[in-house]
Amino acid sequence: MARFSEKYKKARSEKNSVMCIGLDPVHEKLEGKDILDFCLDIIESTSDYVAAFKPNSQFILFSLNLEQLKELNEEIHQTGCISILDHKLSDIGSSNESAFYWIKRADFDALTFSPFAGNIEEATEKAHKNNLGLFILTLMSNPESRWIQKETKFEGKSLYQKISEEVKSSGADGLVIGATDHVTEEDIRKTRDLAGDDKIFLCPGIGAQGGDAEKILKNAGENILINVGRAIIFDEKPEEKAKEFRDLINRFR
Amino acid sequence: MARFSEKYKKARSEKNSVMCIGLDPVHEKLEGKDILDFCLDIIESTSDYVAAFKPNSQFILFSLNLEQLKELNEEIHQTGCISILDHKLSDIGSSNESAFYWIKRADFDALTFSPFAGNIEEATEKAHKNNLGLFILTLMSNPESRWIQKETKFEGKSLYQKISEEVKSSGADGLVIGATDHVTEEDIRKTRDLAGDDKIFLCPGIGAQGGDAEKILKNAGENILINVGRAIIFDEKPEEKAKEFRDLINRFR
Numbered sequence: 001m002a003r004f005s006e007k008y009k010k011a012r013s014e015k016n017s018v019m020c021i022g023l024d025p026v027h028e029k030l031e032g033k034d035i036l037d038f039c040l041d042i043i044e045s046t047s048d049y050v051a052a053f054k055p056n057s058q059f060i061l062f063s064l065n066l067e068q069l070k071e072l073n074e075e076i077h078q079t080g081c082i083s084i085l086d087h088k089l090s091d092i093g094s095s096n097e098s099a100f101y102w103i104k105r106a107d108f109d110a111l112t113f114s115p116f117a118g119n120i121e122e123a124t125e126k127a128h129k130n131n132l133g134l135f136i137l138t139l140m141s142n143p144e145s146r147w148i149q150k151e152t153k154f155e156g157k158s159l160y161q162k163i164s165e166e167v168k169s170s171g172a173d174g175l176v177i178g179a180t181d182h183v184t185e186e187d188i189r190k191t192r193d194l195a196g197d198d199k200i201f202l203c204p205g206i207g208a209q210g211g212d213a214e215k216i217l218k219n220a221g222e223n224i225l226i227n228v229g230r231a232i233i234f235d236e237k238p239e240e241k242a243k244e245f246r247d248l249i250n251r252f253r
Numbered sequence: 254m255a256r257f258s259e260k261y262k263k264a265r266s267e268k269n270s271v272m273c274i275g276l277d278p279v280h281e282k283l284e285g286k287d288i289l290d291f292c293l294d295i296i297e298s299t300s301d302y303v304a305a306f307k308p309n310s311q312f313i314l315f316s317l318n319l320e321q322l323k324e325l326n327e328e329i330h331q332t333g334c335i336s337i338l339d340h341k342l343s344d345i346g347s348s349n350e351s352a353f354y355w356i357k358r359a360d361f362d363a364l365t366f367s368p369f370a371g372n373i374e375e376a377t378e379k380a381h382k383n384n385l386g387l388f389i390l391t392l393m394s395n396p397e398s399r400w401i402q403k404e405t406k407f408e409g410k411s412l413y414q415k416i417s418e419e420v421k422s423s424g425a426d427g428l429v430i431g432a433t434d435h436v437t438e439e440d441i442r443k444t445r446d447l448a449g450d451d452k453i454f455l456c457p458g459i460g461a462q463g464g465d466a467e468k469i470l471k472n473a474g475e476n477i478l479i480n481v482g483r484a485i486i487f488d489e490k491p492e493e494k495a496k497e498f499r500d501l502i503n504r505f506r
Contacts, residue, residue: 026347027354058348061314062322062355069315088343090367092395094279095311095339101280102315114343116369116390119397137369142345144372152412154405162405 004082004110004133004173008200008225011051011082017246018222018253020052022086022204022229025059029234035060036068040075042233046242047079052225054202056086069106082109084202084225088137089123090114096123100130109133112176112202115163121170133173138163138195139187141178141205150187160187164194174200179216179226188219200225206245217252257335257363257386257426261453261478264304264335270499271475271506273305275339275457275482278312282487288313289321293328295486299495300332305478307455309339322359335362337455337478341390342376343367349376353383362386365429365455368416374423386426391416391448392440394431394458403440413440417447427453432469432479441472453478459498470505 002010012018023042025035039060043053053076064072076083085108089099096119103111110133113123120136127134139149139160154162167175177183177191183205192201201220204227206213213226228245235241255263265271276295278288292313296306306329317325329336338361342352349372356364363386366376373389380387392402392413407415420428430436430444436458445454454473457480459466466479481498488494 024348024351026351056344056348056351057314058342058344058352058355061310062319062359065318066315086348088367089311090341090343090369090390091309091311092393092397095277095309098277098279098309099311102311106315114341114367114369116343116367116401117393117395117398118401119395122397137343140345140370142370142372144345144375145370147407148369148371148412152405152407152415154400159401159405 005198005200007082007109008051011080014080015049015051016250017049017051018224018226019050019246019249020054020084020202020225020227021046021050021232021242022227023053023055023060023233024229035063036072039072042238043075043079045239046232047081049242049246050081052082052084054084054086054227057088066102066106073107077107083107084109084133084135085111087111088114090116092117092119097126100127100132104130104132110135110173112137115166120163120166120172124170124172128171135174135176135200135202136163136167136172138167138175138191139177139183141180143180143182146182161190161194164191167195167199172199174202176202176204177220179203179205179212185215185219188216192220197221197223199223203227204229213249214252217249222253258451258453260335260362261304264333267333268302268304269503270302270304271477271479272303272499272502273307273337273455273478273480274299274303274485274495275480276306276308276313276486277482288316289325292325295491296328296332298492299485300334302495302499303334305335305337307337307339307480310341319355319359326360330360336360337362337388338364340364341367343369345370345372350379353380353385357383357385363388363426365390368419373416373419373425377423377425381424388427388429388453388455389416389420389425391420391428391444392430392436394433394436396433396435399435414443414447417444420448420452425452427455429455429457430473432456432458432465438468438472441469445473450474450476452476456480457482466502467505470502475506
């Protein structure tokens with residue numbers, strides 16, 4: 001079975017895209033449409049322009065069952081894309097094992113993980129046993145994360161720097177770093193230096209969240225997924241919008 | 254509608270118990286039993302001895318649908334107990350709003366929340382708008398959490414101390430503090446001092462995890478829920494085991 005980083009490189013090269021579409025089906029905005037149908041429609045109309053889709057657990061897990069999650073992932077894989085569950089898993093031990101078991105059964109390729117419990121190494125080992133890629137939350141896109149991720153220090157280093165080092169030493173597949181204003185060019189370069197060139201940077205905060213694709217690409221390089229969510233999926237013409245964002249991002253590659 | 258703290262006090266007083274049972278239906282241990290049936294059987298046989306049940310999302314969300322979650326909570330409420338979803342929510346903005354929307358629809362009374370995104374105040378406000386109680390992960394039971402929660406510092410204070418202060422200022426309902434070895438009596442007293450007497454301390458790490466009920470009760474006082482999970486639910490006689498743990502805990506009250 002292909003490792004996650006190989007699946008990622010294949011999708012990136014075949015689609016000529018480092019874009020990821022965040023599937024955040026906000027229940028008030030669906031106007032009676034079924035959540036699964038809404039996601040399948042978006043995948044069908046936008047998949048030519050993206051390497052990955054990223055459904056968020058807080059929008060889909062309470063309403064889709066295991067069979068429906070499999071159907072979602074089957075559609076994503078048929079378009080040649082990879083599927084990352086934005087789960088922000090934050091648990092320990094056998095609770096994490098249970099999450100990996102079910103997420104693999106639902107046929108996702110990777111998931112996001114929160115390092116608050118301090119167990120990046122243990123979680124990475126367990127994720128890899130299930131052939132799942134793991135992205136560690138490192139420097140998030142919301143401004144409220146600044147005090148804890150940048151201003152809180154471990155042995156004199158900002159917490160996000162210590163986490164970047166752990167991403168490297170644990171063998172995790174990538175990390176999440178925002179593209180919003182409180183994340184500076186220096187923060188991005190420092191994170192890349194510490195985590196290593198082989199880690200995939202998953203970057204939310206473009207589009208509706210006002211982030212900056214150029215800033216990320218210039219400082220983190222090619223090994224990257226730039227996430228665009230609501231600016232595409234709630235546009236009247238998701239396909240055109242996806243092409244527009246893909247072209248915008250590719251201008252800086 | 255009753256606030257969460259009132260529901261908690263009512264259950265504690267009616268059951269003469271500060272025990273919570275963690276519903277962690279590990280799929281390998283169910284021997285073909287349905288996850289919902291397994292949970293309903295445990296609730297029925299143990300509810301006389303506990304104030305709360307705490308199902309963990311990583312064991313139940315991939316296999317139970319919304320109607321089944323409602324059925325689970327209906328059973329918990331009929332026994333006079335409260336229901337806390339151990340969700341360790343770790344997201345931001347409208348993703349958290351979506352989680353609160355679905356968790357309320359499934360009829361849980363409260364959930365656990367990870368503060369890694371730095372947004373305790375925002376999350377508490379949104380949880381309360383949905384009439385949900387919120388427990389903030391503060392000092393966890395797994396030893397790997399030590400470096401990040403105790404040894405990482407914000408303005409000279411351990412991260413768990415800064416989080417305890419935020420639990421107080423945000424108006425969150427409670428916090429999660431482990432009962433395992435790396436959490437000292439002084440840590441518990443400090444957390445209680447900073448968070449305030451009205452916060453409910455949810456304490457995993459007793460029983461199978463080897464924690465210490467006396468240490469918690471002596472240093473954190475009565476406003477507490479002591480969680481016991483696998484030592485009860487995977488015992489051959491869950492009812493007897495629940496009574497045994499309840500009596501053990503009440504000896505120190």
